[in-house]
Amino acid sequence: MESEVLAYSALESQVNSIVQDIAKAVPVTDSTAPIIIVGTTADVNNFTQWYVKMAQMELLQSWASKIEPPKAAGPGNRLQDIALVTSVVGLISGIAQSFAVKESATSVKGTIADAPFIHALGGALQKARYQVFVPSEYLPSLLYKPEFSNSPLFKKLSDLDTARKNLRDQMAAHADEIANATAIAKNPKSTKPQVEQSQPWIDYASDATTVIGEIDAFKSSLFSSKPSASTAAPTDGTKSPAGSAAAGSTGTTTTTTVTTTVTTKAAPPGSSPASNGDNTAKTQSASNQASAGSSVEGVLAADLLLRAIEGQVADENAVDARLKNTYLLIPHTLESGGTTMARGSMFSGQHLYSSGGSVTTFVLFALDSRGVICAENRWAYSGMYKDDDLPDAIKKEKFEVVSPAHWIPCR
Secondary structure, X not given: OHHHHHHHHHHHHHHHHHHHHHHHHOOOOOOOOOXXXXXXXXHHHHHHHHHHHHHHHHHHHHHHHHOOOOEOOEOOOOOOOOHHHHHHHHHHHHHHHHXXXXXXXXXXXXXXXXXHHHHHHHHHHHHOOOEEEOOOOOOOXXXXXXXXXXXXXXXXXXXXXXXXXXXXXXXXXXXXXXXXXXXXXXXXXXXHHHHHXXXXXXXXXXXXXXXXXXXXHHHHHHHOOOOOOOOOOOOOOOOOOOOOOOOOOOOOOOOOOOOOOOOOOOOOOOOOOOOOOOOOOEEEEEEOOOOXXXXXXXXXXXXXXXXXXXXXXXXXXXXXXXXXXXXXXXXXXXXXXXXXXXXXEOOOEEEEXXXXXXXXXXXXXXXXXXXXXXXEEEEEEOOOEEOOOHHHHHHHOOOOEEOOOOOEOOO
């Protein structure tokens, strides 16, 4: 127990040293308090998922706005390659999977886990007047009344719904033209000029129906626990006109299946490895892998955090300024432990001596293009303390913290 307490004292010395160095790189001023997110790789994965979903919605909204009915003098504004709609949406999810993080750390009996390190850093940074968020423990406003008016995610979803409704209403306004073109394409007695003249309306209906179906599939995959395959059939009863497939007048309907979901599953940061009487190493794993399924939890977690960072600020320039003054700190404990030694003689009697130490690492990122601000390994060791001196050592001693010079220092 004494060695473990000394190891935590060494950890506290490292926390104070890290906060002092962060203050050199990211100083607090009278007018500005930088925002620091003390996070984990799972939090990074949540932001990756959020970014992917926002990009997918932006693409779908853009495609929906580009589809126009044919003009009197020629074809409408058709997407150059409608197959890109499904392939690019799927590609974005593939990129998200490549960013999935697999992380594992092996510890031995008595090892300090990440959780107390994160908690200590959060408290010390708060004391140093930083604005601190620890999303792995609690998300801002999670237990407060839901408020979606300032949510980037729900605003983008609302814009996407509006684009879908506009496209559906546009198709309904031209239902007669689409039906007439479909009838001409299916009629074997139609002349070649008639078929060619009707083809732009068939292409328009095919493109619009495909994009509406992709929007429906995206929303289904976002909010359901099962991946939803996208098809050219919308979910609100809008029917694809017969013969309006990209194949043209053959009447064949093209169905495309795309999975656009990413699931992140991670062990809670800092979960303590099991201990037993022996010194057998136990493995503590946090696995973040992309797989089919719902990613709404991670996306909403990132959205809640972003809303708290941006605050109730309407001015885009002010929002950008807050984000540029926001940093992500990812800390890890690597190793800790100590020694208990019994020493005695017939003259002095027997005394116990204890020692403890810990090794940690951290990296500080800026959320903008600056990237890594600083990254270091640190360690601290108490040395041997006699049992009589141990209480005063725990209360008063600040152990020397060592950091190798070849890492990126905070300055």
